[in-house]
Amino acid sequence: MVSIEAWFMDDSDEEQRMPHKRNPNEPVSLEELEKLGVFYWKLDADIYETDPVLEKIRKDRGYSYSDIITIHKDTLPNYEDKLKMFFEVHLHLDDEIRYILDGRAYFDVRDREDRWIRISMSKGDLITLPAGIYHRFTLTETNYTKAMRLFVGEPVWKAYNRPADEFEIRQKYIEGLSGGIE
Template sequence: MAVIKVRNTKEVIEGHDNVLSFLEKQGVLYEHWDMSKLPEGLREKFDLNDQEKEEILSTFKEDIEELAGRRGYKTWDVITLSDATPNLDELLKKFENVHVHTEDEVRAIAAGHGIFIIKGDEQTGYFDVELEAGDVISVPEGNPHFFTLMEDRKVVAVRLFIETEGWVAHPYQEKDEVNQ
């Protein structure tokens, strides 16, 4: 289950209902998919070939298509990041800049962990959403955020997009405040 850490108050939010309620108030979609249907051999594998990525997509086909139908997503893929990923540190630098998108940024964590740092409403400020296998999040279009890995530096995620060219980030500059 996801855990939320509000940066300006140090509040920690845990438990499915509490996390769901907090994120709904911030306009962020949160769901949890059943990871028990993922084949055992893929649950902790972070260096995937194309066939294994397709197996993940096939395993979650119904979940993906249901979410895509509700939210208008047209394409999806699997991304994997770990110490086995070429140029991982350079990739993380790209992800770790606060940015926005012209569509939702959607991730369904299939294995490992990751953190979305999201700008909330004026009162909340930035908050971290620590995600684990089964967690599904959709950061709304235009909402400043960035993504990074947790200490284990391993994640496998299904990404869903509206635009067929996929992930396009646009830099975001804070107005008179520190973003981290």
């Protein structure tokens, strides 16, 4: 069975790399994430270069471009500044697709009621965040991840920090949710 660990976050301002689970924990199911347009696969990251399952996903979804980024203080220039930038609440005009090849990280997304959901990512996890969803990214306490970034066509790196409600893609995203976000 395909599974992912996700939960509603607490309101703590504590270090962003901590889990921030509520007490008691309030898990979020894969089905709930899919209603927000977030999709997930568990793959074998040890064979990512030749994996037929990854190749089929890429073909079916049109992911024609990819690269690999290693996020660690020894490999990423301006490491702390980049982590702060990744953690700014933003959206993209295209889907964000990430495949964790090693290490761990978190993606946080906003639900219909504007609550944060934290998605725990580890080796083998592939996730797509829909264009127009408010989200952010951070590492865990391990301070390391290696990820494949996938794109439809040429990569677009532009993030639009919140508020960005004026974008047509944001409006389309909200309209696609039953009940809307606020």
